[in-house]
Amino acid sequence: MGFFDDLAARIGATDSVVSVGLDPDPDRLPAFLDADLPRWAFNRRVIDATHEHAACYKPNAAFYEDPDGWRALRETVAYAHGKGVPVLLDAKRGDIGNTARRYAAILDDVDAITVNPYLGEDALRPFLDREDAGVFVLARTSNPGARDFQNLEVGNGKRLYEYVAQRAAGWNDDGNVGLVVGATAPEELAEVRELVPELPFLVPGVGAQGGDAEAAVEYGLADRGDGPPVGLVNSSRGIIFAGEGAADEDAYFRAAGDAAKRLKTRLDEYR
Amino acid sequence: MGFFDDLAARIGATDSVVSVGLDPDPDRLPAFLDADLPRWAFNRRVIDATHEHAACYKPNAAFYEDPDGWRALRETVAYAHGKGVPVLLDAKRGDIGNTARRYAAILDDVDAITVNPYLGEDALRPFLDREDAGVFVLARTSNPGARDFQNLEVGNGKRLYEYVAQRAAGWNDDGNVGLVVGATAPEELAEVRELVPELPFLVPGVGAQGGDAEAAVEYGLADRGDGPPVGLVNSSRGIIFAGEGAADEDAYFRAAGDAAKRLKTRLDEYR
Numbered sequence: 001m002g003f004f005d006d007l008a009a010r011i012g013a014t015d016s017v018v019s020v021g022l023d024p025d026p027d028r029l030p031a032f033l034d035a036d037l038p039r040w041a042f043n044r045r046v047i048d049a050t051h052e053h054a055a056c057y058k059p060n061a062a063f064y065e066d067p068d069g070w071r072a073l074r075e076t077v078a079y080a081h082g083k084g085v086p087v088l089l090d091a092k093r094g095d096i097g098n099t100a101r102r103y104a105a106i107l108d109d110v111d112a113i114t115v116n117p118y119l120g121e122d123a124l125r126p127f128l129d130r131e132d133a134g135v136f137v138l139a140r141t142s143n144p145g146a147r148d149f150q151n152l153e154v155g156n157g158k159r160l161y162e163y164v165a166q167r168a169a170g171w172n173d174d175g176n177v178g179l180v181v182g183a184t185a186p187e188e189l190a191e192v193r194e195l196v197p198e199l200p201f202l203v204p205g206v207g208a209q210g211g212d213a214e215a216a217v218e219y220g221l222a223d224r225g226d227g228p229p230v231g232l233v234n235s236s237r238g239i240i241f242a243g244e245g246a247a248d249e250d251a252y253f254r255a256a257g258d259a260a261k262r263l264k265t266r267l268d269e270y271r
Numbered sequence: 272m273g274f275f276d277d278l279a280a281r282i283g284a285t286d287s288v289v290s291v292g293l294d295p296d297p298d299r300l301p302a303f304l305d306a307d308l309p310r311w312a313f314n315r316r317v318i319d320a321t322h323e324h325a326a327c328y329k330p331n332a333a334f335y336e337d338p339d340g341w342r343a344l345r346e347t348v349a350y351a352h353g354k355g356v357p358v359l360l361d362a363k364r365g366d367i368g369n370t371a372r373r374y375a376a377i378l379d380d381v382d383a384i385t386v387n388p389y390l391g392e393d394a395l396r397p398f399l400d401r402e403d404a405g406v407f408v409l410a411r412t413s414n415p416g417a418r419d420f421q422n423l424e425v426g427n428g429k430r431l432y433e434y435v436a437q438r439a440a441g442w443n444d445d446g447n448v449g450l451v452v453g454a455t456a457p458e459e460l461a462e463v464r465e466l467v468p469e470l471p472f473l474v475p476g477v478g479a480q481g482g483d484a485e486a487a488v489e490y491g492l493a494d495r496g497d498g499p500p501v502g503l504v505n506s507s508r509g510i511i512f513a514g515e516g517a518a519d520e521d522a523y524f525r526a527a528g529d530a531a532k533r534l535k536t537r538l539d540e541y542r
Contacts, residue, residue, distance in 0.1 A: 025369055062366055062373040067341045095333055095363055096414035098296055102333040118389040118409060120416025138389060143367035145391025152425040
């Protein structure tokens with residue numbers, strides 16, 4: 001079973017395409033977390049509150065880049081797996097030769113990863129060669145600066161993100177390739193879907209960034225023949241920090257669970 | 272004093288533009304390193320052997336992405352600083368909004384970083400805004416797959432890596448921007464130098480990858496008016512693993528020192 005088979009099963013079981021971004025920003029962690037590993041303590045409570053509505057957890061590597069951080073990440077991954085939820089590491093990695101092989105070793109721990117295409121196919125090959133793992137290639141990201149380079153025309157009227165999408169489709173021999181395409185650019189979501197009907201998308205930007213949830217579902221999911229259409233719509237801060245201002249700890253995490261459920265319900269309207 | 276001022280002083284003091292890549296590949300670490308933190312033990316001995324010939328140390332983040340790894344990295348950075356050598360983290364990061372700010376926090380520890388431009392200016396802004404730190408933007412990398420996207424024509428006969436180089440020059444208000452341009456593409460090195468005369472380059476690919484040392488020096492260094500021309504020519508495996516097959520531990524690390532000195536001497540012929 002490859003990653004996208006597992007994900008299809010999870011989407012079927014939970015009736016959810018919600019990816020919950022586990023980005024424990026130290027500046028926003030609630031004060032009542034006084035444990036040795038506050039990020040792990042926070043993530044555990046978020047997972048407890050949200051797992052029934054989560055197709056996937058997506059920790060962003062930026063929040064774990066220190067000794068305690070990597071321990072917190074490992075505990076988080078193990079706990080998510082204990083709840084039956086796959087984990088996609090949002091790492092946006094891309095490097096060459098022996099360094100790329102080294103980065104790809106993280107796929108021993110997590111189920112899928114995001115990668116940056118700028119360095120070309122050979123930089124991504126160690127990830128792509130892990131047939132069991134999901135590899136989401138950045139195509140059109142959700143930030144304003146995405147236009148700076150991704151929207152450049154590179155020939156035949158194609159933009160760079162469209163060309164990247166097509167190349168990524170050519171790397172999909174093992175059925176393990178997906179794309180990152182932001183919900184903040186709905187027309188571009190539609191264009192990329194037309195170019196690569198078979199690739200599942202990870203669609204960020206629906207929560208705090210204000211992206212288009214209907215377009216995320218309509219264009220983000222790929223019909224793989226059997227089972228439900230597969231793809232992920234991510235919200236990070238909109239779920240995990242939904243409880244800011246809550247009266248107590250239980251209310252804080254209940255708000256995260258409610259936010260995940262609300263997003264699932266909203267997305268299900270369009271499925 | 273910004274990073275490139277410090278680097279100019281270091282180049283002047285050591286008469287060297289050699290960047291020593293600290294990539295302690297676990298598959299190649301010598302067997303005699305049985306310490307708690309073998310990567311740190313290895314790097315310490317490499318630094319002891321090479322620091323007189325090193326303008327800079329360049330650890331690649333891929334080799335430190337686990338709890339012990341981040342501890343080894345911190346010890347390594349502190350030890351390099353103790354020898355008066357600046358540290359450039361080869362991380363090739365690029366992410367959006369609050370995650371980009373989080374990644375940029377590593378500049379509290381290291382002096383400079385490599386970043387990936389695919390996500391656009393706003394993704395790099397938290398790095399660029401650290402006026403004291405060096406920010407090397409990937410333009411033309413040294414791997415074969417660099418051609419896949421970086422060499423696409425994006426208008427006016429310009430290739431993507433040339434356009435990235437020009438945009439990066441526009442981000443250099445604080446004099447803290449450099450470029451990564453590989454020695455495996457010497458004509459392209461020359462072209463980029465012509466486009467952005469003022470930016471220092473980090474030129475990888477001279478050692479194990481077989482790049483052109485003369486072109487690396489001729490085009491990699493930028494004349495900043497006062498002090499020596501500034502830039503870095505990196506070798507990683509060609510220096511740190513030069514002692515493979517040595518008779519004993521001392522000979523092993525002596526070989527690393529000799530390799531660093533040889534590269535410095537070779538590069539100095541062209542300066």
